[in-house]
Amino acid sequence: MTAIQAVRGMNDVLPDEAELWLEFEARVESWLDRYGYRNIRMPLVEHSQLFRRAIGEATDIVEKEMYSWRDELNNEELTLRPEGTASCVRAAIEHSLVHDGPKRLWYCGPMYRHERPQKGRYRQFHQYGVEALGFPGPDIDAEHIAMCASLWRELELQDVRLELNNIGSPEERARYRADLVRHLEKHHDGLDADARRRLHTNPLRTLDSKNPMVQEVVATAPALINYLGDASLAHFEGLKTLLKAAGIGFEINPRLVRGLDYYHLTVFEWISPHLGAQGTVCGGGRYDGLFAQLGGKPTPATGFAMGNERLIALLRDAARKPALRPAHAYVLYQGDGTLEYAFALAESLRSQSLKIVLHAGGGSFKSQMRKADGSGALYALIVGEDELNAGEVAVKPLRTDQPQIRVRRDAVASCLKGK
Numbered sequence: 001m002t003a004i005q006a007v008r009g010m011n012d013v014l015p016d017e018a019e020l021w022l023e024f025e026a027r028v029e030s031w032l033d034r035y036g037y038r039n040i041r042m043p044l045v046e047h048s049q050l051f052r053r054a055i056g057e058a059t060d061i062v063e064k065e066m067y068s069w070r071d072e073l074n075n076e077e078l079t080l081r082p083e084g085t086a087s088c089v090r091a092a093i094e095h096s097l098v099h100d101g102p103k104r105l106w107y108c109g110p111m112y113r114h115e116r117p118q119k120g121r122y123r124q125f126h127q128y129g130v131e132a133l134g135f136p137g138p139d140i141d142a143e144h145i146a147m148c149a150s151l152w153r154e155l156e157l158q159d160v161r162l163e164l165n166n167i168g169s170p171e172e173r174a175r176y177r178a179d180l181v182r183h184l185e186k187h188h189d190g191l192d193a194d195a196r197r198r199l200h201t202n203p204l205r206t207l208d209s210k211n212p213m214v215q216e217v218v219a220t221a222p223a224l225i226n227y228l229g230d231a232s233l234a235h236f237e238g239l240k241t242l243l244k245a246a247g248i249g250f251e252i253n254p255r256l257v258r259g260l261d262y263y264h265l266t267v268f269e270w271i272s273p274h275l276g277a278q279g280t281v282c283g284g285g286r287y288d289g290l291f292a293q294l295g296g297k298p299t300p301a302t303g304f305a306m307g308n309e310r311l312i313a314l315l316r317d318a319a320r321k322p323a324l325r326p327a328h329a330y331v332l333y334q335g336d337g338t339l340e341y342a343f344a345l346a347e348s349l350r351s352q353s354l355k356i357v358l359h360a361g362g363g364s365f366k367s368q369m370r371k372a373d374g375s376g377a378l379y380a381l382i383v384g385e386d387e388l389n390a391g392e393v394a395v396k397p398l399r400t401d402q403p404q405i406r407v408r409r410d411a412v413a414s415c416l417k418g419k
Helices: 015-034 048-055 060-065 085-094 138-155 170-186 193-198 203-208 212-219 230-245 308-317 338-350 365-374 385-390 409-416
Strands: 045-047 067-071 076-080 103-112 124-133 161-166 266-271 280-286 301-307 329-333 356-358 379-383 392-397 405-408
Touching: 015 103, 015 124, 015 138, 015 308, 045 048, 045 085, 048 060, 048 076, 048 085, 085 103, 085 124, 085 301, 124 138, 124 308, 138 161, 138 230, 138 266, 138 280, 138 301, 161 230, 170 203, 193 203, 203 212, 230 266, 280 308, 301 308, 329 338, 329 365, 338 356, 338 379, 338 385, 338 409, 365 379, 379 385, 385 392, 392 409, 405 409
Parallel strands: 329 356, 329 379
Antiparallel strands: 045 076, 067 076, 103 124, 124 301, 161 266, 266 280, 280 301, 379 392, 392 405
16 A cells, blocks of 8 residues: 655654754744734634735735635635735734734744745745734834844854845835836837736736846836835835944845735845745735725734744754753663552652653663663663662663762652752
8 A cells, every 4th residue: 555645845844853943933932022022823724815815816826826725615715824914914903903002923833835845945834924013114124124133143044135125105116017017018028928927917026037038128127216205215214224223234126026915115035045046034024005905994014924944944054953952861660560650750750840751661671771871861760679669769870970879759859950
């Protein structure tokens, strides 16, 4: 019988690598707490219309990447979430989260897109998303970028650079869009199939095409920044001033537009040269119109998301190994009645915040000691018939040359804690 394997692009994370994930998650969540962001958790499944309305009908995600199906029982079209911002804003509207003032929020979990799997890009992938709802100024945009810079330093990631742009208001983009389409139409023969398909539905996506032929056409296109009004330019200047004051370097990329229709004003990406074509490890920007677009009260908002798999790949490639916390002790036993005694001992020690591994599966004393030593535990706790009858435990250090001792059962915890 053929063995069943994981779905293509949806990967298992095995225990050795999961240790790196756990360390990464602990550091990220501590970092988020330091900046005053609170956790929110949204469902994996949403109504498909949420993403069509938020992300845009003419985007790659909606056109060809969403995992969608019809729930015949309830006559609903549902989708596995391809990103988190739309869900977060939906939740904020539904539960009136900003009625009493702005909110700083974060979430984490799997997202789903039907893409061609490659390094750093999978069909099930994980993100940390950070959203600031109700803040209108460039100061919160700068805070998000500064947060990222701080995390890269903490994780000791090298060569992660910041690209920045301002794509203006919807009205400014509409004026620009008309002139851009006219330019692209004049150079129709220089466009590839994707650019031609998007010509009248989402022409701004042509600006960040990776096709050299299309890039030549884009190089002579009008510049979006020339269509920005005073308010948009002031917002951009305010952001750049704050970043310079914080010593955060950046590169203006006039072609950076991001792939989601809800962006407004600020957009940014953090890019690593160590991941090949999928170099973006974090991206985001402002989306002031999304609340109204989803039926809520107009509310300024901005946010970003990090690709967990991509960041963990950088940590792994840099030979960063997680700082594993060894078990305090490995409990082994030999003789009649010792299993029950050892089992109760292990539970008692765990209740005192000690990390304890209890031997399972029987075996000789010698084989149990080999497993104790191989476990990485600091001590072996040995329960034989003599210890059972005396109400004691033998404590053998496994990582030092200290001698083995016997202590009362109620003194084992203090012994392991060095008291």
